Amino acid sequence: xxxxxxxxxxxxxxxxxxxxxxxxxxxxxxxxxxxxxxxxxxxxxxxxxxxxxxxxxxxxxxxxxxxxxxxxxxxxxxxxxxxxxxxxxxxxxxxxxxxxxxxxxxxxxxxxxxxxxxxxxxxxxxxxxxxxxxxxxxxxxxxxxxxxxxxxxxxxxxxxxxxxxxxxxxxxxxxxxxxxxxxxxxxxxxxxxxxxxxxxxxxxxxxxxxxxxxxxxxxxxxxxxxxxxxxxxxxxxxxxxxxxxxxxxxxxxxxxxxxxxxxxxxxxxxxxxxxxxxxxxxxxxxxxxxxxxxxxxxxxxxxxxxxxxxxxxxxxxxxxxxxxxxxxxxxxxxxxxxxxxxxxxxxxxxxxxxxxxxxxxxxxxx
Amino acid sequence: xxxxxxxxxxxxxxxxxxxxxxxxxxxxxxxxxxxxxxxxxxxxxxxxxxxxxxxxxxxxxxxxxxxxxxxxxxxxxxxxxxxxxxxxxxxxxxxxxxxxxxxxxxxxxxxxxxxxxxxxxxxxxxxxxxxxxxxxxxxxxxxxxxxxxxxxxxxxxxxxxxxxxxxxxxxxxxxxxxxxxxxxxxxxxxxxxxxxxxxxxxxxxxxxxxxxxxxxxxxxxxxxxxxxxxxxxxxxxxxxxxxxxxxxxxxxxxxxxxxxxxxxxxxxxxxxxxxxxxxxxxxxxxxxxx
Numbered sequence: 001x002x003x004x005x006x007x008x009x010x011x012x013x014x015x016x017x018x019x020x021x022x023x024x025x026x027x028x029x030x031x032x033x034x035x036x037x038x039x040x041x042x043x044x045x046x047x048x049x050x051x052x053x054x055x056x057x058x059x060x061x062x063x064x065x066x067x068x069x070x071x072x073x074x075x076x077x078x079x080x081x082x083x084x085x086x087x088x089x090x091x092x093x094x095x096x097x098x099x100x101x102x103x104x105x106x107x108x109x110x111x112x113x114x115x116x117x118x119x120x121x122x123x124x125x126x127x128x129x130x131x132x133x134x135x136x137x138x139x140x141x142x143x144x145x146x147x148x149x150x151x152x153x154x155x156x157x158x159x160x161x162x163x164x165x166x167x168x169x170x171x172x173x174x175x176x177x178x179x180x181x182x183x184x185x186x187x188x189x190x191x192x193x194x195x196x197x198x199x200x201x202x203x204x205x206x207x208x209x210x211x212x213x214x215x216x217x218x219x220x221x222x223x224x225x226x227x228x229x230x231x232x233x234x235x236x237x238x239x240x241x242x243x244x245x246x247x248x249x250x251x252x253x254x255x256x257x258x259x260x261x262x263x264x265x266x267x268x269x270x271x272x273x274x275x276x277x278x279x280x281x282x283x284x285x286x287x288x289x290x291x292x293x294x295x296x297x298x299x300x301x302x303x304x305x306x307x308x309x310x311x312x313x314x315x316x317x318x319x320x321x322x323x324x325x326x327x328x329x330x331x332x333x334x335x336x337x338x339x340x341x342x343x344x345x346x347x348x349x350x351x352x353x354x355x356x357x358x359x360x361x362x363x364x365x366x
Numbered sequence: 367x368x369x370x371x372x373x374x375x376x377x378x379x380x381x382x383x384x385x386x387x388x389x390x391x392x393x394x395x396x397x398x399x400x401x402x403x404x405x406x407x408x409x410x411x412x413x414x415x416x417x418x419x420x421x422x423x424x425x426x427x428x429x430x431x432x433x434x435x436x437x438x439x440x441x442x443x444x445x446x447x448x449x450x451x452x453x454x455x456x457x458x459x460x461x462x463x464x465x466x467x468x469x470x471x472x473x474x475x476x477x478x479x480x481x482x483x484x485x486x487x488x489x490x491x492x493x494x495x496x497x498x499x500x501x502x503x504x505x506x507x508x509x510x511x512x513x514x515x516x517x518x519x520x521x522x523x524x525x526x527x528x529x530x531x532x533x534x535x536x537x538x539x540x541x542x543x544x545x546x547x548x549x550x551x552x553x554x555x556x557x558x559x560x561x562x563x564x565x566x567x568x569x570x571x572x573x574x575x576x577x578x579x580x581x582x583x584x585x586x587x588x589x590x591x592x593x594x595x596x597x598x599x600x601x602x603x604x605x606x607x608x609x610x611x612x613x614x615x616x617x618x619x620x621x622x623x624x625x626x627x628x629x630x631x632x633x634x635x636x637x638x639x640x641x642x643x644x645x646x647x648x649x650x651x652x653x654x655x656x
Binding site for chain 1: 445461625635636639
């Protein structure tokens with residue numbers, strides 16, 4: 001009760017013996033998943049305008065959630081501050097891509113060099129993401145020294161600070177009112193490409209040396225320290241990469257909806273994205289993806305009912321707030337019944353004959 | 367003089383919120399996001415009972431919020447008791463959003479005006495400075511509640527059991543302390559503190575809203591962190607310190623930077639965490655033993 005108890009069981013050892021074949025199986029699962037995702041999104045998007053919008057939302061959510069997973073999932077430290085990086089990505093990408101003439105009108109007091117900056121979509125997203133990544137690295141240096149609850153509260157403080165600064169720095173951000181006129185350029189193809197890149201990056205990271213060390217520290221910080229893992233350095237690298245990826249998601253989001261305000265990047269969306277992560281399973285990449293897809297579908301269905309649009313034959317007019325309530329109940333149920341999320345922290349593994357042969361060979365050797 | 371009173375009244379409200387969060391954290395290591403929603407429930411209870419004589423409203427609000435806290439513990443937090451910190455944190459975040467959205471479904475998301483004890487906003491003149499009565503009441507209520515809490519924790523059997531549980535839960539249980547009773551007592555007390563805070567908040571602002579719990583819970587978190595997570599003395603101290611800090615920022619920052627007050631306060635929190643990760647008053651219970 002007071003602090004987790006570390007019970008030594010045979011479980012970790014068995015898991016490790018399976019690790020090599022599972023890695024290959026997971027790679028297969030990843031490739032299959034990406035192909036399915038691509039086909040599904042292109043197929044669905046063709047159906048109607050509503051589906052087109054839905055697919056865009058899901059793809060951007062995927063980038064954001066997988067970006068958060070890179071830090072939260074691998075380190076086990078819950079961060080409430082990641083939406084700050086989404087906000088930075090969105091605002092910076094917007095500021096360097098809104099046409100100069102429009103900026104003179106919307107933000108008349110902007111410094112000249114920024115008013116004159118006018119980049120295309122992809123460079124603007126990259127600039128935003130690099131900005132978010134650098135900020136993530138800098139604030140990460142002090143934050144990553146904290147652990148457990150102190151770390152979560154400090155990231156919460158980061159979210160509040162970002163919100164206050166965005167709301168008050170009127171000359172640059174336009175203040176509490178919405179920043180308008182961001183070119184709406186995010187297409188399904190572009191979002192899909194970024195999404196695939198994000199998922200592959202997350203997978204490569206978690207298989208990398210730093211990623212594995214970080215995952216080790218998540219399972220048992222004391223043992224990891226004893227094995228010579230510094231933890232702070234691993235966490236910092238993950239935090240910066242994670243901030244960069246979430247920054248990309250923010251840039252795409254901005255280029256998708258065209259106008260946004262500081263409060264669009266606050267607790268509400270933080271809850272939705274964390275819900276996606278924990279419902280799918282916080283400890284695996286497959287969990288992040290599965291959770292995002294599940295929650296996005298639920299969100300879309302209830303959202304349509306809230307707007308009175310109806311889903312198929314069902315016509316209910318639900319009141320504002322039902323989506324949040326349903327998701328919150330879902331998260332509670334998952335926490336009570338299956339704290340590991342839908343995937344239980346496992347990766348999607350492709351069962352194939354080669355895998356089985358590989359496993360048998362190892363068992364014989366052992 | 368004016369600022370001193372401001373600092374103390376804000377500090378006493380912050381201290382009440384921080385104590386409510388720290389009480390629950392002490393016995394079950396749960397950072398209770400939904401503490402803010404207890405304040406919100408208090409606010410809506412005032413809204414629904416408006417028109418009754420004020421002593422009745424006070425009693426009803428304290429009762430309702432304490433019962434809400436107990437129900438919250440029984441339904442949502444008891445099943446995850448002892449789970450890892452992430453599970454606890456996510457659970458309380460979900461409870462918070464759930465209560466907020468239920469309030470939004472029933473009453474909408476817009477702010478509502480409530481006429482409760484508006485006479486308390488009138489200023490009185492003491493030592494040549496004009497002070498709103500509600501500020502004086504805040505300080506008085508905080509002093510009474512903190513003193514009452516201190517007596518409860520040191521002089522009664524349940525209070526002693528709670529302190530023991532906060533120090534070492536497993537050992538306390540081995541010595542015959544009932545986990546359910548101690549945790550329920552902590553939630554009930556934190557509910558009473560939240561109820562008191564909601565009465566003072568509504569009396570001074572006159573509005574309620576489905577998301578009105580956010581600011582109080584952030585303040586409570588920050589105060590507990592400054593004081594030292596898991597220490598009750600620290601929480602009370604942290605609350606008062608936060609009040610002083612907020613008012614100092616309000617006064618010290620130049621006019622055009624005043625909007626950044628909260629950002630500055632939260633930045634100072636991060637600095638405090640870095641210098642003293644365990645807070646000003648550190649508690650042995652937080653250090654995980656192998």
